[in-house]
Every structure is written in C-alpha cells, then in structure tokens.
Amino acid sequence: MDLVVGIDIGGTKTKIGLVDGHGNCLDQTFFRTREYPDLGEYQDQIKTNVDELLSKLDFTPTILGCGIGAPNASSKRGTIENAANLAWKGTVPFLEKFKEKWNVPMRIMNDASAAALGELLFGRGKEMTDFIAITLGTGFGAGIVANGHLIDGYDGFAGELGHVDMTIGDGRLTGLGIAGGLEAYVSATGLKRTILYMQSQYLDESRFRSIAYNDLHGEEITQAAEEGDEIAIKAFDYTAKIMAQALANFTAFTQPEAFILMGGLVNSGKWILDPLERYLNQFLLKVYRGKVKILESGMEGKTAAICGAAALIWEEHR
Amino acid sequence: MDLVVGIDIGGTKTKIGLVDGHGNCLDQTFFRTREYPDLGEYQDQIKTNVDELLSKLDFTPTILGCGIGAPNASSKRGTIENAANLAWKGTVPFLEKFKEKWNVPMRIMNDASAAALGELLFGRGKEMTDFIAITLGTGFGAGIVANGHLIDGYDGFAGELGHVDMTIGDGRLTGLGIAGGLEAYVSATGLKRTILYMQSQYLDESRFRSIAYNDLHGEEITQAAEEGDEIAIKAFDYTAKIMAQALANFTAFTQPEAFILMGGLVNSGKWILDPLERYLNQFLLKVYRGKVKILESGMEGKTAAICGAAALIWEEHR
Incomplete structure (x- = not known):
C-alpha cells in the first residue's frame, strides 16, 4: 500500500501522520515544537515519530514521500524564513537538512497553501x-x-x-x-x-x-x-x-x-x-x-493540516 | 503564412490588425465604436475592415482565428457584460453572434487580461x-x-x-x-x-x-x-x-x-x-x-492592444 507522511509544523505542536491516496489519515502523533529548539534534534525527533508510526502498522507500506506544511515556508527554495512563532531564526534550509537524515521525496509549503492543496485533492475543492x-x-x-x-x-x-x-x-x-x-x-x-x-x-x-x-x-x-x-x-x-x-x-x-x-x-x-x-x-x-x-472545510479538523501536507506529495501521483 | 486577426474594442475606437506569430502587427485599421450602436452592424463593420486589410496583402495568409479584447468580457462565456462605455446594454453574446457572420476560431477576453497575454507571448513577460x-x-x-x-x-x-x-x-x-x-x-x-x-x-x-x-x-x-x-x-x-x-x-x-x-x-x-x-x-x-x-511594457503602444487580442489565438498554437 502506498502512503505519504504528512507533517504540520506549528508554533505549539508538530503533528505527524500517515496518509493514503484518498486523504485518510491512518495514524498520527505529535510532539511539542518548542522542546526542540535545535534544528538537527527537531528533525531527529520527527524521524523517530515517523518510525514509530510505521512500526505500529501491520503491513509494510511503500512511502512515496514526505510533505510538510509550515509557517513562512518557501515551496520553491525548501526553506522556512523568519517564522515569528518558531525558534529557528532567519532563513532555515529545512528540506536540505532533513534530506541528509531521510532520503525520500520531500516538499515543503506554507501551511495555508498546503491546506488549500488538501482541499483540492481530498476536500471541498475536489x-x-x-x-x-x-x-x-x-x-x-x-x-x-x-x-x-x-x-x-x-x-x-x-x-x-x-x-x-x-x-x-x-x-x-x-x-x-x-x-x-x-x-x-x-x-x-x-x-x-x-x-x-x-x-x-x-x-x-x-x-x-x-x-x-x-x-x-x-x-x-x-x-x-x-x-x-x-x-x-x-x-x-x-x-x-x-x-x-x-x-x-x-x-x-x-x-x-x-x-x-x-x-x-x-x-x-x-x-x-x-x-x-x-x-x-x-x-x-x-x-x-x-x-x-x-x-x-470538508476536512476533519484534527487531521486536516496533516492531510494538506501529505497532499504536496499525493499531487505528484495524481 | 499564418496570421491572426486581433481586435481591440474600446469605448472610443475599435482597432483591427493582422498579427504574425512573433507579435508583429503587419497592418491595422480602426473605426469609431459609437457610430455602430447596433451590434449586427458593428460586427459587419469589423468584418468589412478585416476583408480590406486582407485584400491589401500581397500574399494569401492562413487565418488561424480572431482574438478580441473588450471591457467586461467573459472569456468563459464569450460575452460582454454591462460594459459602461459601450452602447450595448446587459449581457451581449458577442462571440455567438459574431460566429454567425464569420466562421473562424474565436476567443474574447477582458482587454487588460488580453494585454497580459500579449506580454506573456510577445513582450516583457516572455x-x-x-x-x-x-x-x-x-x-x-x-x-x-x-x-x-x-x-x-x-x-x-x-x-x-x-x-x-x-x-x-x-x-x-x-x-x-x-x-x-x-x-x-x-x-x-x-x-x-x-x-x-x-x-x-x-x-x-x-x-x-x-x-x-x-x-x-x-x-x-x-x-x-x-x-x-x-x-x-x-x-x-x-x-x-x-x-x-x-x-x-x-x-x-x-x-x-x-x-x-x-x-x-x-x-x-x-x-x-x-x-x-x-x-x-x-x-x-x-x-x-x-x-x-x-x-x-515592451509592446509598441499603438499596436499593443491588437497584439494582446491576437495572443488569445496564438497562445493555442505555441
């Protein structure tokens, strides 16, 4: 079964979920963003959470990639820039760094744009x-x-x-x-x-x-x-x-x-x-x-942001 | 040689020109819009002008179609709707009527959108x-x-x-x-x-x-x-x-x-x-x-609107 990892980076919580091609979130978890002010440790924590979610599945999925929604993210440069509510200052090369830790197709986008993509693929925008x-x-x-x-x-x-x-x-x-x-x-x-x-x-x-x-x-x-x-x-x-x-x-x-x-x-x-x-x-x-x-919105509140993030990757498999 | 007829409908003047695939306007003419308050007579006048322009050419072109820029035009419905500076009131089914007189591929669009398309194909937007x-x-x-x-x-x-x-x-x-x-x-x-x-x-x-x-x-x-x-x-x-x-x-x-x-x-x-x-x-x-x-703008002032209108058809032949 093909799955995409959707990640929603918020000032308070970082939410991580596994999303299928119909926009269903099979399982999800979260941790508190502020507990990991160091970017490297933050990304390690995401990877740990993803591995935990995958290990709980009773089948072995194919991971098509990882979509990320974040405030002030540039989809074209893979960066998060001057995000007021996040600990990392200036321009953060988020994707470049994360790819060093996890070699799957990745995209990042402004969280509201990711939400729009979620609606386009899975919600009221279909x-x-x-x-x-x-x-x-x-x-x-x-x-x-x-x-x-x-x-x-x-x-x-x-x-x-x-x-x-x-x-x-x-x-x-x-x-x-x-x-x-x-x-x-x-x-x-x-x-x-x-x-x-x-x-x-x-x-x-x-x-x-x-x-x-x-x-x-x-x-x-x-x-x-x-x-x-x-x-x-x-x-x-x-x-x-x-x-x-x-x-x-x-x-x-x-x-x-x-x-x-x-x-x-x-x-x-x-x-x-x-x-x-x-x-x-x-x-x-x-x-x-x-x-x-x-x-x-036609998306379920709790998982909407995760599904929107996952839509970044699912969009390329339409 | 392939050519497109570009028409710019303005409150004062209606401009008509022949435009090649590089955005060059080979020849152009105009008449006063207000002299033809009747839609049928107005469209006949356009056709007369087009025929005159074509007869002056020393070769026989292939006319790919006719692109029209006009205020308050709906590209999707082929209409001009409630244009304040034009004599025709309400919703005018411009393309439908014009096609009865001249059977070539036609598109109509808001004049400023047509200008943007002109810049995209032929001007600074290339x-x-x-x-x-x-x-x-x-x-x-x-x-x-x-x-x-x-x-x-x-x-x-x-x-x-x-x-x-x-x-x-x-x-x-x-x-x-x-x-x-x-x-x-x-x-x-x-x-x-x-x-x-x-x-x-x-x-x-x-x-x-x-x-x-x-x-x-x-x-x-x-x-x-x-x-x-x-x-x-x-x-x-x-x-x-x-x-x-x-x-x-x-x-x-x-x-x-x-x-x-x-x-x-x-x-x-x-x-x-x-x-x-x-x-x-x-x-x-x-x-x-x-x-x-x-x-x-990188377009020549006098023919910019005509070339923009022609871009509606040239866009489909890129």
Missing part, C-alpha cells in the same frame, strides 16, 4: 478549479487555487493575505508590524482585539468589561453572543464586515468559485458566517454577485 | 511565469499570470483590480459606484481627481487653480510637475503612494516577479515611477522586498 482556502486561527492564512493549480508565486510566497493592508492610512498593527493588516482584524486574535475596541466605542454592558485581554478566550465570545451580549455581537459584525470587504477584493483578483473556511474562528458558526454572507453580497461587484460560495 | 500586467488609462485594468498561465477565474472575470476597495469605510466612488475603488485614485482620471483634492488640502499656488476639471488633460499635469508646480508634484506622490499600497497587496496575493505597466499614466515617467518604487519598497512585506520589479 470538483473546483478556482477557489481560495482560508485558515482563521491565531493569524489569517490563505492558499489560492486557480486554473486547477495552487499559486506558488515567483519564489514560493504567494497567498500571504493576512498582511494585506485594508486601510489607506492608519490601521491596527499585525505581528509583522503591518499597519491595517487583515489578520489584525480577521482572526481569532483580531476578534479579541475587536472586543476591546467595541468596549471603547460603545457603552453597552457586557461580560467582557470584567475580563482582561490576557484572560479572554475565543470560545467565550461565541457563548456571550448566544446569550445576547451586545459587545460580542457587535464584534462579530465588525469582523465579518472587514472580512467581507477582503473577500470581495480577493474575488476581483482570481474570481474564485468559493472561499473554503477553516480554523478556530469558523467554530463561531452563524455569528460570523451570517453577517459575512450578508456583507459579502453587499460589497461584491455586480458581475460577481451570486457566484461566490462561502463553504466550511 | 521569460516569466508570474507577473501582473496593469493598464493605467481612463480606468485601472489588470491581467494576472501565475504558473505561466493567465488567471481566468471561475467564469472569466478575474483581474478586476480597479474595483478593489482600498479603504475601510469611506472613499472615492468609481464609475461602478464602488467606494474607495482603486481606479478612482490610480488612473488618468484618478490623477485628475487628485489634482482637485490637493488644491482642497493645500494652499500652494498652481496653474491648476485657473483650470476647471473638464478642461484638464493628463499631459498637462506632467508638464506642470516638470515646471515645479507643487500641486502636480503632490498629486503624483499621492497617486504613487496609493498605487504602491495596492501593488504591495497584490504581491501578497500571487507574488509576481514583476508588474508590467502600460497606458497613459505611464507616460508621466519618473513623476509617477520614482515615488512608486520608493513607496513600494516601503510597503512590501520583508519577505518580498527586492524581489518585485516595476517594468514598462
């Missing part, structure tokens, strides 16, 4: 040639599929839409210091910032008036909205409005058939999705209206 | 796989090439970047009523509007204080800048800054190797290009800095 996958977690990530292919960009850094400036002039700073950057508004973190902003703008009573920023969790905002908390409802509306503006702009770019959403913020369900649909329809150019779908 | 061609005329048009292919979009309306909203909140209205739309700032028309805006914001003396908006011509603004007119210089700077912001955002999308600029505003030369380069470098994400070129 029947589409043009869509944009968006991950709404701590940040805002995007992977763009046009003409049936993922857009890599000149040297592998396409799709950094979280840093698109949505303002002429001032705006919130992103983690990269970009004023007005989209992910400063539209992400789990952006929503928390908006909870503060709404308290500054309006006088509504709210449970959040007695919760400090550092104690605030995303799920609580959804719960508050359910209970009629006006600050929470206004924060969702504001977030959805800016997101709709961004999606309307993105539509003018590649005219996707759909936006496929995934990540923590999507769990807020109707509180974010209902106003998003309403504003999007309002902001879209007439020529696009009624032609753009908002979909939730 | 050696590139990822670039964005931008036309800066009355409006702001764009054609996006990624992975070596033009991005069409789900139903052929990709690249409408002139209507991207650059503001959260208020902004100038475009001709399509989009508040904050890019082309309300960055285009020959946008520059004229900015000449008014700068007079409203600053007290500098300027030749434009005695010229009404309707009497104002783009070339005059360049000339005024040459002569040290502060309002003109400030207007170019403002235009370049917003354009740089837009190009920085576009870079985050498909990470082009270059932006290829064409159209009237580019004739202002250093007055627009110098501040554009400076601001772009300031606004680009670090990961993109020093990797994005600003180029002027």
